[in-house]
Amino acid sequence: MKPKNLKEEVLLFLGPPxxxxxxxxxxPILGTITLSFLSRGSFTLENYRDVLFETIPLKALxxxxxxxHPPWGALIHNALWILIAVPVVVLLGMLLAYILxxxxxxxxxxxIIFLGMVLPGVVSGLIIRFMFDEYIGMFPRIFALFNVxxxxxxxxxxxxxxxxxxxxxxxxxxxxxxVTLYSAGLDSxxxxxxxxxxxxxASEREIFIKIIVPQLKPVTIVVTLMTIMWILKIFxxxxxxxxxxxxxxxxxxxxxxxxxxxxxxxxxxxxxxAVILAVLTLVPAYWxxxxxxxxxKQ
Amino acid sequence: MSAPAKxxxxxxxxxxxxxxxxxxxxxxxxLAPPPPPQKVKLVVIGPWSGDEAEYFKxxxxxxxxxxxxxxxxxxxxxxxxxxxxxxxxxxxGTTPGDVIFGWAWFIAKMGREGHxxxxxxxxxxxxxxxxxxxxxxxxxxxxxxxxxxxxxxGFWYRKSFFERHGLTEPKxxxxxxxxxxxxxxxxxxxxxMATGDGVGWPMSDITEHFIIAYGGTxxxxxxxxxxxxxxxxxxxxxxxxxxxxxxxxxxxxxxxEWTTVIPKWWAGEYGLYFMGTWITGMVExxxxxxxFPLPESKGVVGGADYAFVPKYSKNIDAAIDFIKxxxxxxxGVHASVPSGKIPTWTKVPVxxxxxPMQSVYTKITQRGMAILxxxxxxxxxxxxxxxxxxxxxxxxxxxxLDSVLRTLEASQPKPT
Numbered sequence: 001m002k003p004k005n006l007k008e009e010v011l012l013f014l015g016p017p018x019x020x021x022x023x024x025x026x027x028p029i030l031g032t033i034t035l036s037f038l039s040r041g042s043f044t045l046e047n048y049r050d051v052l053f054e055t056i057p058l059k060a061l062x063x064x065x066x067x068x069h070p071p072w073g074a075l076i077h078n079a080l081w082i083l084i085a086v087p088v089v090v091l092l093g094m095l096l097a098y099i100l101x102x103x104x105x106x107x108x109x110x111x112i113i114f115l116g117m118v119l120p121g122v123v124s125g126l127i128i129r130f131m132f133d134e135y136i137g138m139f140p141r142i143f144a145l146f147n148v149x150x151x152x153x154x155x156x157x158x159x160x161x162x163x164x165x166x167x168x169x170x171x172x173x174x175x176x177x178x179v180t181l182y183s184a185g186l187d188s189x190x191x192x193x194x195x196x197x198x199x200x201x202a203s204e205r206e207i208f209i210k211i212i213v214p215q216l217k218p219v220t221i222v223v224t225l226m227t228i229m230w231i232l233k234i235f236x237x238x239x240x241x242x243x244x245x246x247x248x249x250x251x252x253x254x255x256x257x258x259x260x261x262x263x264x265x266x267x268x269x270x271x272x273x274a275v276i277l278a279v280l281t282l283v284p285a286y287w288x289x290x291x292x293x294x295x296x297k298q
Numbered sequence: 299m300s301a302p303a304k305x306x307x308x309x310x311x312x313x314x315x316x317x318x319x320x321x322x323x324x325x326x327x328x329l330a331p332p333p334p335p336q337k338v339k340l341v342v343i344g345p346w347s348g349d350e351a352e353y354f355k356x357x358x359x360x361x362x363x364x365x366x367x368x369x370x371x372x373x374x375x376x377x378x379x380x381x382x383x384x385x386x387x388x389x390x391g392t393t394p395g396d397v398i399f400g401w402a403w404f405i406a407k408m409g410r411e412g413h414x415x416x417x418x419x420x421x422x423x424x425x426x427x428x429x430x431x432x433x434x435x436x437x438x439x440x441x442x443x444x445x446x447x448x449x450x451x452g453f454w455y456r457k458s459f460f461e462r463h464g465l466t467e468p469k470x471x472x473x474x475x476x477x478x479x480x481x482x483x484x485x486x487x488x489x490x491m492a493t494g495d496g497v498g499w500p501m502s503d504i505t506e507h508f509i510i511a512y513g514g515t516x517x518x519x520x521x522x523x524x525x526x527x528x529x530x531x532x533x534x535x536x537x538x539x540x541x542x543x544x545x546x547x548x549x550x551x552x553x554x555e556w557t558t559v560i561p562k563w564w565a566g567e568y569g570l571y572f573m574g575t576w577i578t579g580m581v582e583x584x585x586x587x588x589x590f591p592l593p594e595s596k597g598v599v600g601g602a603d604y605a606f607v608p609k610y611s612k613n614i615d616a617a618i619d620f621i622k623x624x625x626x627x628x629x630g631v632h633a634s635v636p637s638g639k640i641p642t643w644t645k646v647p648v649x650x651x652x653x654p655m656q657s658v659y660t661k662i663t664q665r666g667m668a669i670l671x672x673x674x675x676x677x678x679x680x681x682x683x684x685x686x687x688x689x690x691x692x693x694x695x696x697x698x699l700d701s702v703l704r705t706l707e708a709s710q711p712k713p714t
Binding site: 055056057058059134153154157158159243244245246247248249259261262263264265 | 378381382383385495497498552553679680683684686687688690691693694695698702705708709
């Protein structure tokens with residue numbers, strides 16, 4: 001084939017998708033970044049300064065005088081969410097996948113766990129509201145049995161517990177993803193490895209810690225990175241369950257972006273929060289892409 | 299006949315045929331019935347769904363009956379969604395509807411920015427409840443049309459519940475506390491008063507009622523204008539001496555989604571429920587319903603729903619005609635069905651109102667109560683959400699009163 005024809009073919013095949021990407025992906029991204037630096041007609045960092053030092057509870061990224069319970073600011077809430085939810089999703093996902101593959105009727109349990117993944121965000125939000133309701137919620141009822149008055153109330157309406165209710169709810173939602181990936185990961189471990197360990201006299205616990213966990217390392221990295229990205233973007237369940245309240249005790253970055261955009265009609269500041277959120281999401285996304293690409297090379 | 303004569307004869311025939319044809323066409327043009335006018339389709343966007351949408355549909359149906367060439371499609375969109383999505387469409391020169399209902403502050407803002415049709419010549423301000431049009435005025439023009447009005451008159455109760463337990467309406471704050479204490483002692487009662495929740499507005503309605511009753515009608519107006527600040531000792535006193543003690547004593551329930559609490563209150567789990575007049579259309583038996591305002595109150599919050607015509611509408615003339623109907627005769631239709639609303643157009647006779655609303659209206663006018671604008675709806679914007687959220691916090695942590703008032707004051711608009 002002549003080089004000229006090759007060029008034409010490359011243009012023919014890449015042209016349409018590149019045009020679509022330029023219009024629907026590149027342009028909005030560049031537009032948002034530009035908007036975030038625009039204030040009163042000039043390029044400035046004013047929007048970033050304003051959103052970072054905002055003190056109104058429903059819009060604060062960091063609360064300057066934090067108390068013993070939320071609100072602490074959306075950045076801290078997102079960080080806390082990652083700190084609590086990621087280890088639980090990883091550990092619980094791995095354990096459940098390991099235990100359930102040896103259990104009779106595990107597919108039904110897996111199906112229930114996976115339900116959280118397939119439900120629309122608004123529906124999940126409503127279920128979380130019910131889960132933590134004083135009269136019909138599972139969690140307050142359990143704590144009522146153990147006579148813990150603070151946790152026997154509706155969690156989502158108290159600043160002390162609203163954020164934690166959302167975090168626990170999100171763990172249920174995302175656990176299906178974790179369990180599914182770990183189940184697939186477990187299937188890919190060669191049985192000969194476990195058989196050899198058994199012959200050498202390894203206990204079940206030793207097999208799990210010294211063989212299963214290291215063998216599942218690539219899955220663990222994927223689950224960790226994907227969960228972090230998902231938590232950073234989380235919006236729908238917060239919007240439905242608490243709206244960021246009470247008193248800004250459960251705000252998250254995506255909700256703050258929405259508040260600037262839809263409630264305050266401050267589109268430039270909304271763009272600034274969007275850029276901050278995108279930059280934070282890009283860190284795990286970079287590692288994830290790097291891992292996928294290195295896997296492809298191998 | 300010679301050839302030229304024969305040719306002339308054909309010419310005459312041809313000329314006659316042409317003349318007859320022209321006359322025929324002309325006669326048809328003048329005598330035939332005019333073709334039916336092309337149907338105009340209007341998209342109307344409003345906040346009502348369920349039963350409330352049915353009551354609004356009655357208004358639309360009445361209009362369409364008189365205007366068969368107009369087809370109206372009703373779409374549901376909450377005021378908060380209108381405020382968040384419509385500005386983006388306006389910026390692109392488009393509109394999702396021809397007649398849209400929205401918050402008054404939003405309408406004034408959009409009008410000021412040049413996105414709306416000027417309705418100054420459509421709305422005759424003198425024909426409306428005094429002050430009701432002010433909310434949609436900006437730069438000396440009227441940008442929105444007032445529709446029917448709701449009132450937030452006080453605490454609703456079931457007459458049968460009060461009769462069964464020998465309860466009476468209070469005549470002072472101390473009698474109110476005694477009443478709440480009596481209700482608390484009734485078996486099956488969870489809390490004497492139910493607190494509605496949603497995005498947060500039901501708690502702001504209760505708070506405003508306390509402000510009007512114990513701070514005065516002027517305090518409500520001054521808080522709206524920003525002249526009185528939330529940290530002012532007189533405002534704090536309303537909260538600390540009247541509202542917060544009731545929250546602390548557990549007389550109010552925890553915030554519960556405002557529609558789901560209605561059957562619970564009706565079933566006797568709660569004795570009283572503070573809500574707007576639309577509650578009359580949401581209970582099983584409106585004849586068993588009555589209300590009392592806080593005894594010291596000299597005013598009630600009332601507010602209209604407002605509609606506007608975006609200048610990007612493709613049927614501006616039809617939209618203006620429809621909005622004029624909504625602002626006048628349409629109000630009579632809406633008030634005659636169980637919508638729980640009263641007209642803002644003063645030309646609708648009281649006997650045209652739905653019966654339960656007639657008694658509500660009479661009770662308020664007999665007490666000589668002023669109708670005041672809604673605080674959070676008037677301020678609007680970002681502050682409105684903050685107000686709702688901070689009150690949610692106050693309801694569960696009444697000890698944080700000073701922090702709540704400081705937060706509200708910090709974002710409260712300054713007087714212009």
